[in-house]
Amino acid sequence: MIEVDTVIVGAGFAGLGMGMRLRRRGDESFVVLERADSVGGTWRDNVYPGVACDIPSHLYSFSFRPKHDWSRFFAPGAEIRDYLLDCATEIEHHLRLGTDVLDLRWSAGTARWHVRTTGGDYVCRTVVMAAGRLSEARMPEIRGLASFPGEVVHSSRWDPQSDLRGKRVGVVGTGASAVQLVPELAAVAGSVVVFQRTAPYVVPRPDFAYSADDIRAFADDPAARSALRSDLYWRSETGFAERLGTPGFIDRLRATALGHLAAQIDDDALRERLTPRYEIGCKRVLLSDDFYPALARDTVTLEPSALVAVDGATATAASGAAAELDVLVFATGFESTRPPFARRVFGRDGRRLADEWDDGMVAFNSTTVHGFPNFYVIDVPNASLGHSSAIVMIEAQIAYILGALDDPAEVLEVTADSQAGYVAEIDARAAATVWLGGGCASWYVDAGSGRLTLLWPDFAYAFRDRLAAFDRSAYLTTSL
Amino acid sequence: MTVPVYLLPGDAGAASDFAFLEPMLGRRRDVRALDRSPGTDGAATAALVADVLGRLPATPVDLVGYGAGAAIALGVAAGSPNIRRLVLVSGRPRDIDAARQVSAPTLFVAAARDVPDDDHALPPHTARVRIDSGPAIAAERPAELLRYIEGFLDGTVLEAMVP
Numbered sequence: 026m027i028e029v030d031t032v033i034v035g036a037g038f039a040g041l042g043m044g045m046r047l048r049r050r051g052d053e054s055f056v057v058l059e060r061a062d063s064v065g066g067t068w069r070d071n072v073y074p075g076v077a078c079d080i081p082s083h084l085y086s087f088s089f090r091p092k093h094d095w096s097r098f099f100a101p102g103a104e105i106r107d108y109l110l111d112c113a114t115e116i117e118h119h120l121r122l123g124t125d126v127l128d129l130r131w132s133a134g135t136a137r138w139h140v141r142t143t144g145g146d147y148v149c150r151t152v153v154m155a156a157g158r159l160s161e162a163r164m165p166e167i168r169g170l171a172s173f174p175g176e177v178v179h180s181s182r183w184d185p186q187s188d189l190r191g192k193r194v195g196v197v198g199t200g201a202s203a204v205q206l207v208p209e210l211a212a213v214a215g216s217v218v219v220f221q222r223t224a225p226y227v228v229p230r231p232d233f234a235y236s237a238d239d240i241r242a243f244a245d246d247p248a249a250r251s252a253l254r255s256d257l258y259w260r261s262e263t264g265f266a267e268r269l270g271t272p273g274f275i276d277r278l279r280a281t282a283l284g285h286l287a288a289q290i291d292d293d294a295l296r297e298r299l300t301p302r303y304e305i306g307c308k309r310v311l312l313s314d315d316f317y318p319a320l321a322r323d324t325v326t327l328e329p330s331a332l333v334a335v336d337g338a339t340a341t342a343a344s345g346a347a348a349e350l351d352v353l354v355f356a357t358g359f360e361s362t363r364p365p366f367a368r369r370v371f372g373r374d375g376r377r378l379a380d381e382w383d384d385g386m387v388a389f390n391s392t393t394v395h396g397f398p399n400f401y402v403i404d405v406p407n408a409s410l411g412h413s414s415a416i417v418m419i420e421a422q423i424a425y426i427l428g429a430l431d432d433p434a435e436v437l438e439v440t441a442d443s444q445a446g447y448v449a450e451i452d453a454r455a456a457a458t459v460w461l462g463g464g465c466a467s468w469y470v471d472a473g474s475g476r477l478t479l480l481w482p483d484f485a486y487a488f489r490d491r492l493a494a495f496d497r498s499a500y501l502t503t504s505l
Numbered sequence: 506m507t508v509p510v511y512l513l514p515g516d517a518g519a520a521s522d523f524a525f526l527e528p529m530l531g532r533r534r535d536v537r538a539l540d541r542s543p544g545t546d547g548a549a550t551a552a553l554v555a556d557v558l559g560r561l562p563a564t565p566v567d568l569v570g571y572g573a574g575a576a577i578a579l580g581v582a583a584g585s586p587n588i589r590r591l592v593l594v595s596g597r598p599r600d601i602d603a604a605r606q607v608s609a610p611t612l613f614v615a616a617a618r619d620v621p622d623d624d625h626a627l628p629p630h631t632a633r634v635r636i637d638s639g640p641a642i643a644a645e646r647p648a649e650l651l652r653y654i655e656g657f658l659d660g661t662v663l664e665a666m667v668p
Contacts (some may be wrong), residue, residue: 259646487652
């Protein structure tokens with residue numbers, strides 16, 4: 026049993042950032058527990074061909090650890106992973122890799138969390154849950170899948186050794202991973218069938234490589250790099266007007282996407298199948314210049330319905346269409362709104378977080394949960410964005426948590442009223458957004474309650490301003 | 506309680522200058538954009554001020570003047586006791602006498618890549634912020650402008666936050 030002040034769970038952007046900020050202010054008594062054998066979270070897991078970020082690299086990185094030599098406007102996944110490996114060197118002695126958390130239990134008597142892991146037990150005052158929102162692969166239940174003789178792989182569990190040359194590949198899904206993966210597969214596979222439940226909106230991806238001169242300028246002039254970050258941030262913020270369905274703004278975005286489709290797909294029937302039937306922004310807007318051209322290849326078939334059954338090598342879609350396949354790739358996303366970690370957290374009076382979140386995730390300021398003292402959660406609920414960088418939100422939550430740790434109280438627990446007020450405000454703001462009114466199903470919305478539980482339904486600056494100071498009046502405080 | 510917000514555009518007109526601000530401010534308050542009255546092209550500032558004064562209600566309002574509308578808004582605030590808060594964006598208000606007569610708390614949002622900060626006549630109770638853009642702030646940095654205006658009208662403290 027090891028005693029520390031703080032246990033951080035997860036070593037992706039959120040957990041590493043939390044640890045770095047603790048270490049930089051002189052805190053020594055913390056560990057970062059990571060179940061995998063290396064750090065990087067999403068960017069460690071996702072190594073499929075073509076993986077890249079769709080947020081500009083100078084904004085998709087920590088403001089407190091800038092990198093002047095990003096290779097491209099949108100960073101390839103491997104470069105982001107390398108960045109996080111560099112970040113991790115700041116807290117090397119605090120990392121506990123290969124350490125899976127079995128459960129976390131609050132003990133009211135000692136006012137401590139007891140954390141059982143596969144690498145020993147910890148006792149701590151504070152838990153920061155930074156397990157992420159895109160961590161657990163979501164696999165649809167497909168009848169007969171076990172009878173498939175070939176390889177079955179989820180996009181986030183890609184084997185870099187797999188050789189798909191000449192193979193007949195089925196891809197399930199047309200989300201953010203699929204639009205990056207399909208062009209790469211189409212280039213090497215014998216044939217590709219893409220199973221599409223719902224057509225995505227796709228806009229151009231204005232990517233480019235930074236020149237040696239650009240990179241030198243960013244190295245020599247930190248103010249120029251910082252001005253670029255600021256410019257990227259405020260440009261991205263304008264996009265929230267689109268998510269509110271604001272006339273003019275959403276019309277221009279929709280016209281851009283449909284114009285992109287018309288420019289890249291000549292075949293009327295294919296274009297029809299690729300035309301979305303819901304409002305743009307309701308599902309994540311995808312960025313790609315090579316997805317549509319890949320679908321137009323002779324070797325690629327777009328099946329406009331879901332994969333429903335597999336019988337041996339035969340994959341059958343809801344439309345009745347069938348194809349013989351050698352490999353099945355599931356680009357079907359993640360368990361975003363029902364995080365499995367919640368089943369392992371037991372707060373005051375033994376209440377389980379998964380039960381508290383039975384109607385969908387709730388928290389105060391997207392960070393603290395009533396019934397769970399000295400417990401902080403990053404990334405969820407309502408702390409994600411559809412229009413700008415997740416890192417901006419993570420940094421706001423980290424700063425808020427540091428404020429809480431500075432509070433003199435030994436135990437802090439958000440009141441039920443504070444939490445209910447925040448959730449009501451979230452629901453009211455969410456009602457005006459295209460995420461709830463756009464006529465689609467998405468991973469942003471809790472399927473059980475129909476509530477928007479993943480996304481922050483306002484400008485990112487409103488989240489940052491709200492979390493800028495720790496508001497202890499929202500909490501029950503106990504001093505020992 | 507919030508009061509209605511009146512927006513005075515610059516020469517480009519409300520549809521252009523306030524395409525973003527009007528609906529976004531309108532999420533949580535009553536917003537009216539006042540275009541110039543027909544036939545006032547080329548009119549002197551005093552006439553434009555008189556025109557706006559005649560169109561405002563006799564109850565408290567917040568007033569936002571943008572670009573060339575900032576000088577008009579300053580004149581309006583000098584001539585009316587009903588302006589609760591005044592916001593001047595990216596204009597060049599130069600009427601020192603009018604500025605002295607304004608008692609309303611004022612926010613002046615300057616475009617960093619426009620004119621020097623001291624080249625303006627501003628009321629005594631003025632908070633100043635600078636946005637890193639050219640003079641067309643509403644087109645270049647609309648969300649940042651919104652953040653400052655909302656924060657000022659809400660009475661919350663403005664802290665410069667660089668992402």
